[in-house]
Amino acid sequence: MTAQSNQSAYFKNVGKIKFEGKDSDNPLAYRYYDKDAKVGDKTLEDHMKFAVAYWHSFCGDGGDPFGHPTRPMPWNIGNSAEDRAKQKMDAAFEFISKLGLKYYCFHDIDLIDEGENINTFGKRLDFITDYALEKQAEFDVKVLWGTANLFSHPRYMNGAATNPDFQVVAHAGAQVKNAIDATIKLGGENYVFWGGREGYMSLLNTNMKKELDHMAQFLHMAKDYARKNGFTGTFFIEPKPAEPTKHQYDYDAATVLGFLREYDLMDDFKLNLEVNHATLALHTFEHELQVAANSNALGSIDANRGDYQNGWDTDQFPVNLYELTQAMMIILDSGGIQGGGINFDAKIRRNSTDLEDLFYAHIGGIDLFARALIIAHQILTTSEYKSLLSNRYQSWETSAGLDYEAGKLSLEDLANITGDGSHLKATSGRQEYIENLINRYI
Incomplete structure (x- = not known):
């Protein structure tokens, strides 16, 4: 098959990652994640629906605000956006397949470069999603959720749905329309909104009430368009208190739930919660999970952690078993994640420069979640x-x-x-x- 010839193109030194049990000393094997093992009435694979995050894993090059890229991306070569996008997708599906996972998630600009205008971007998305459909069918991989990047481009420096300039809001709407179309086309099970620029730097030049009204109207329009075009999945809001914006309107789980109730969006939206965003809001992750579960709105989670000495979003892979066990107790006791799964919105460190490091990070995170879920189930069912x-x-x-x-x-x-x-x-x-x-x- 054609894909098999590409499958070894980028990660030549890594074969299929297998479950070898807790006594294995193989760093390229699962020690706890036996995807077919049952915990309660579901397999580990069904409990967690692990998804690879396209952006950090295949777009992240180790660059940061203080330095140039450190990590080679052999798929990011070539003169045309289409060639680079296909190569990146070959690498992505090779990686996902070798991990033995069934899902990935993406921002629109992760899949392919925007180009000079929204029409060019739409045509490019059509091109790369055609290719993605082929890859998904061949490797039996699905989209957990799609989203539009409404925060990186300079046009969104003052927000997207909450921008004081209506023309920017209209452009954001066109971009979300295209991203929803791509998500539906690829059979995406959910769609996410993360409002990284939806907020303010200063109240002196901000009409907060007007901006919140506009954001609610934008979400209603997106929801109505998706439903009209056959999308049956769940919409997620991902809370975060600040960074890049001083104060973001989706500050934490409670704030988002209040917003959804005020603007009559609870029937279609749930929360996608991130560990690092919880700690930036001065909460524990389990606090945010419980707040969402209390409102039947625990939809999906981003699997990462922050650095407790840094006041920003470091997006590190999870390593703390004690904290994660408490989180899994809440997830299990509340009936599990509703619609979504566990995506690794985490990046390897700037000085982790080998392609194999991507595997070590994901294997460790997957094993940790599996181990935490098994322990949490035992605590809830056999302890006092x-x-x-x-x-x-x-x-x-x-x-x-x-x-x-x-x-x-x-x-x-x-x-x-x-x-x-x-x-x-x-x-x-x-x-x-x-x-x-x-x-x-x-």
Whole structure:
């Protein structure tokens, strides 16, 4: 087959990554991710729906604001945008196939260069998505979600859907239309909005109410267009508090949920949550997961971590088993991710310059998630954890507690129930005990 000849073109030193068990010392093998192993009533593959992020993995060259690229991208050669895009896609599907994964996700400009105008970009997207359809069919790989990059180009320096210039908003709409068309064409299961420039640098020159109204109108238009054209998936909003904008309108999970409720978007939108964005908002990842789960809006997640000493989005691959186990407990206990999956919005470090480093990073992240999910399932199903949590709220199972939750008590009733308060006593939250319990299972 043609693809087989391309399959070894870029990662010649790496074969198919296989599950070898926890005692394996092979750095190019899975130790915990046995995709067909069942945890509860689903396989590990179905629980997590791992997706490779096209941008960091195949567009990231190690460059940063302080230095030039450090990492060779042998697929990024050639005079034409079409040739470079095809080569990049060959590398991507070789990589995804060798990892044994079923999904990828992309921004429109990840797939192919924009060109001089929106019409050229649309034609280029048609070209490369035709090629992507061939690759997807051959390798049995799907699109977890697509999106439009509405933050990199200088035209979006003041935002896209929230830009004070209507002509920029119109251009953003055309770009999103094309990205939605591409996502539908490729069978994408979801579509994401990340508002990296949707916010403000200063309130002195910002009409916040007007911009929020415009953003809501934009999302309604995008949703209506997609539904009209046969898209049945879920739309995701990805919260982030700041950077690149000083204050972004999608600050955190609670802020986004409030926005979706205010503008009647809850029926079509859920959240795509990122670890690093949670910590930049001064939350834990599990906090953001629980906030979303409470509103039945836990749609998908970005798998990465930040550096606790840096105040920006470092997008590092996950390594912390203790923290990830707590996150997986919330995901499992809330019924799992709804519609989306786990995409590795993470990049290898600037000084990781070998192509094999991409494999080491993804293998480590995949194994970590698998291990955390297995441990979380054991904690939830075989330990005393759930009874400890339930017992802390046992007073609410009394008749008075149940009446309170049913709205049957008044403030005067509460005053009569408490009397002089002499019966009150301190009850331990047993935090350290529970932390130790989790460590025992790890």
